[in-house]
Amino acid sequence: xxxxxxxxxxxxxxxxxxxxxxxxxxxxxxxxxxxxxxxxxxxxxxxxxxxxxxxxxxxxxxxxxxxxxxxxxxxxxxxxxxxx
Amino acid sequence: xxxxxxxxxxxxxxxxxxxxxxxxxxxxxxxxxxxxxxxxxxxxxxxxxxxxxxxxxxxxxxxxxxxxxxxxxxxxxxxxxxxxxxxxxxxxxxxxxxxxxxxxxxxxxxxxxxxxxxxxxxxxxxxxxxxxxxxxxxxxxxxxxxxxxxxxxxxxxxxxxxxxxxxxxxxxxxxxxxxxxxxxxxxxxxxxxxxxxxxxxxxxxxxxxxxxxxxxxxxxxxxxxxxxxxxxxxxxxxxxxxxxxxxxxxxxxxxxxxxxxxxxxxxxxxxxxxxxxxxxxxxxxxxxxxxxxxxxxxxxxxxxxxxxxxxxxxxxxxxxxxxxxxxxxxxxxxxxxxxxxxxxxxxxxxxxxxxxxxxxxxxxxxxxxxxxxxxxxxxxxxxxxxxxxxxxxxxxxxxxxxxxxxxxxxxxxxxxxxxxxxxxxxxxxxxxxxxxxxxxxxxxxxxxxxxxxxxxxxxxxxxxxxxxxxxxxxxxxxxxxxxxxxxxxxxxxxxxxxxxxxxxxxxxxxxxxxxxxxxxxxxxxxxxxxxxxxxxxxxxxxxxxxxxxxxxxxxxxxxxxxxxxxxxxxxxxxxxxxxxxxxxxxxxxxxxxxxxxxxxx
Ligand code: SF4
Numbered sequence: 001x002x003x004x005x006x007x008x009x010x011x012x013x014x015x016x017x018x019x020x021x022x023x024x025x026x027x028x029x030x031x032x033x034x035x036x037x038x039x040x041x042x043x044x045x046x047x048x049x050x051x052x053x054x055x056x057x058x059x060x061x062x063x064x065x066x067x068x069x070x071x072x073x074x075x076x077x078x079x080x081x082x083x084x
Numbered sequence: 085x086x087x088x089x090x091x092x093x094x095x096x097x098x099x100x101x102x103x104x105x106x107x108x109x110x111x112x113x114x115x116x117x118x119x120x121x122x123x124x125x126x127x128x129x130x131x132x133x134x135x136x137x138x139x140x141x142x143x144x145x146x147x148x149x150x151x152x153x154x155x156x157x158x159x160x161x162x163x164x165x166x167x168x169x170x171x172x173x174x175x176x177x178x179x180x181x182x183x184x185x186x187x188x189x190x191x192x193x194x195x196x197x198x199x200x201x202x203x204x205x206x207x208x209x210x211x212x213x214x215x216x217x218x219x220x221x222x223x224x225x226x227x228x229x230x231x232x233x234x235x236x237x238x239x240x241x242x243x244x245x246x247x248x249x250x251x252x253x254x255x256x257x258x259x260x261x262x263x264x265x266x267x268x269x270x271x272x273x274x275x276x277x278x279x280x281x282x283x284x285x286x287x288x289x290x291x292x293x294x295x296x297x298x299x300x301x302x303x304x305x306x307x308x309x310x311x312x313x314x315x316x317x318x319x320x321x322x323x324x325x326x327x328x329x330x331x332x333x334x335x336x337x338x339x340x341x342x343x344x345x346x347x348x349x350x351x352x353x354x355x356x357x358x359x360x361x362x363x364x365x366x367x368x369x370x371x372x373x374x375x376x377x378x379x380x381x382x383x384x385x386x387x388x389x390x391x392x393x394x395x396x397x398x399x400x401x402x403x404x405x406x407x408x409x410x411x412x413x414x415x416x417x418x419x420x421x422x423x424x425x426x427x428x429x430x431x432x433x434x435x436x437x438x439x440x441x442x443x444x445x446x447x448x449x450x451x452x453x454x455x456x457x458x459x460x461x462x463x464x465x466x467x468x469x470x471x472x473x474x475x476x477x478x479x480x481x482x483x484x485x486x487x488x489x490x491x492x493x494x495x496x497x498x499x500x501x502x503x504x505x506x507x508x509x510x511x512x513x514x515x516x517x518x519x520x521x522x523x524x525x526x527x528x529x530x531x532x533x534x535x536x537x538x539x540x541x542x543x544x545x546x547x548x549x550x551x552x553x554x555x556x557x558x559x560x561x562x563x564x565x566x567x568x569x570x571x572x573x574x575x576x577x578x579x580x581x582x583x584x585x586x587x588x589x590x591x592x593x594x595x596x597x598x599x600x601x602x603x604x605x606x607x608x609x610x611x612x613x614x615x616x617x618x619x620x621x622x623x624x625x626x627x628x629x630x631x632x633x634x635x636x637x638x639x640x641x642x643x644x645x646x647x648x649x650x651x652x653x654x655x656x657x658x659x660x661x662x663x664x665x666x667x668x669x670x671x672x673x674x675x676x677x678x679x680x681x682x683x684x685x
């Protein structure tokens with residue numbers, strides 16, 4: 001049961017900062033469940049990209065959406081953001 | 085249509101002004117802004133100058149797109165020899181000052197000499213006057229601007245000035261414009277102070293610079309504005325939360341420096357994030373000239389019944405996590421004080437953080453700073469008390485005014501200064517972003533992030549995602565490319581945040597449409613490379629050695645103690661030889677003759 005920390009606009013859409021996702025074994029399954037929970041506006045927020053970290057590592061540099069997630073893992077999810 | 089660069093030369097010693105016009109060949113090689121300023125610094129042989137001596141030129145340089153409708157075209161650069169690093173300084177600022185300079189018909193103001201007593205420069209189109217500023221000396225930035233506008237009788241005048249910090253030759257002093265916009269880094273404010281120049285006020289009525297083909301230029305501008313408006317960052321997160329949106333993501337990745345870079349995670353980070361700032365203090369957005377992004381913030385000042393601007397991500401970090409402080413109200417106030425006194429926030433917070441580590445290691449003794457508050461991490465009183473003392477060089481503030489390197493060195497422990505080439509590092513731990521570490525080590529102005537912002541590919545995914553831990557040749561090549569593209573953007577007079585949406589071909593389109601040229605993107609990148617090499621040559625002439633291209637030993641030798649990237653160290657030593665090779669430099673970091681010839685240097 002990975003713990004998902006939400007940030008920026010995702011907090012406003014989900015109306016919470018953290019959510020525990022049951023029965024998800026990969027990043028893709030986590031994402032699908034989140035989209036199911038929070039609907040089209042959540043999905044739209046991520047349509048141009050996202051930053052999906054598993055224990056602080058971007059899944060792009062792991063196995064992408066196939067990256068396995070376990071019950072002790074912490075996921076941090078951001079819409080595209082920038083600054084400097 | 086021939087494009088020229090119009091330089092207003094002001095000799096403060098003789099009170100003489102003169103106009104120099106640089107021809108199209110200079111424009112073609114250097115574009116303007118930071119580029120032409122590097123050319124002028126080399127031409128003046130300023131590498132040998134005493135940074136605070138009259139012989140050091142102080143250059144204010146807008147670019148060809150400054151003051152036009154090109155998106156983010158409101159920037160100007162301040163270039164001089166830095167009293168902090170002893171190498172070249174190039175600081176960039178937004179607001180409206182750069183555009184005003186162009187609307188008055190000038191590309192560059194080139195200041196030489198030292199005035200006998202405090203003066204300010206008043207530029208009203210072609211009319212230039214050097215005026216007495218004795219009554220302004222000692223005033224903070226907001227008072228200086230208000231007094232000047234009243235005196236000139238024009239509330240539209242755009243002003244760049246120094247606060248008490250610059251006057252007192254504080255080595256971490258900034259030049260401020262439009263109240264809260266800073267040409268911050270490298271002690272440029274001290275150079276202005278050393279010339280007894282309190283301010284430059286500009287009133288421009290000539291309108292925007294004319295492109296070669298107006299219709300075509302406007303079409304390209306519309307296209308690029310659209311790209312930015314539709315970009316999820318430039319048109320979404322950046323205007324909504326400001327740069328402070330980075331706090332959480334940098335912390336989650338484990339590179340948000342805490343307590344003078346002792347570690348890269350801070351459990352209180354969410355409480356000082358862009359989201360928290362938006363909820364508690366944001367009044368509205370404040371865009372710079374011609375900017376469709378508008379990342380600037382107008383914020384409520386706690387306690388004081390007024391509004392201020394900021395704080396940016398860097399300022400939140402430097403007064404927050406880096407000093408172990410989690411009180412957002414104190415951070416917002418400290419940021420405001422630095423704007424008023426004319427201090428660089430990054431260097432101010434980092435110098436205080438270094439003092440905290442020196443104190444906690446028993447090196448700074450209580451009797452040295454009493455009755456001031458002790459330098460303990462987390463002590464907010466340090467913020468409220470010492471910013472004022474630094475700007476005025478009072479008591480222990482006099483030592484802090486020298487910056488973190490000279491402070492730590494005076495206790496025999498320079499390694500407690502988290503700086504490169506004596507310039508304090510910004511808000512990312514390079515143990516967890518290897519490309520950024522390489523940029524920190526090699527940036528011509530010292531410990532900087534914006535002139536080669538590798539966080540874009542390594543964390544944020546612009547222009548593409550790259551593994552932050554990778555140290556291969558592709559990473560080194562990207563670092564080099566981003567350094568060159570940024571030099572081009574600074575030369576053009578645009579804001580580097582436009583790169584959250586625009587990239588090489590977009591800048592090519594804008595410049596080609598403006599100049600009526602037909603250059604390929606590679607030629608423009610080569611101009612960026614020329615600028616980078618010119619600055620390097622300046623630094624080598626000023627005494628730079630390869631061993632100056634290095635990070636503080638903590639970041640190379642001490643593994644990251646905790647967080648998602650526990651155990652990581654910077655591999656900058658392995659990347660440097662590859663970097664020198666890709667740059668076509670000698671193994672000792674010098675620029676060989678054939679490279680100079682290839683770039684026409
Ligand atoms: S993006 Fe921000 S800093 Fe850059 S020009 Fe626009 S408002 Fe100014």
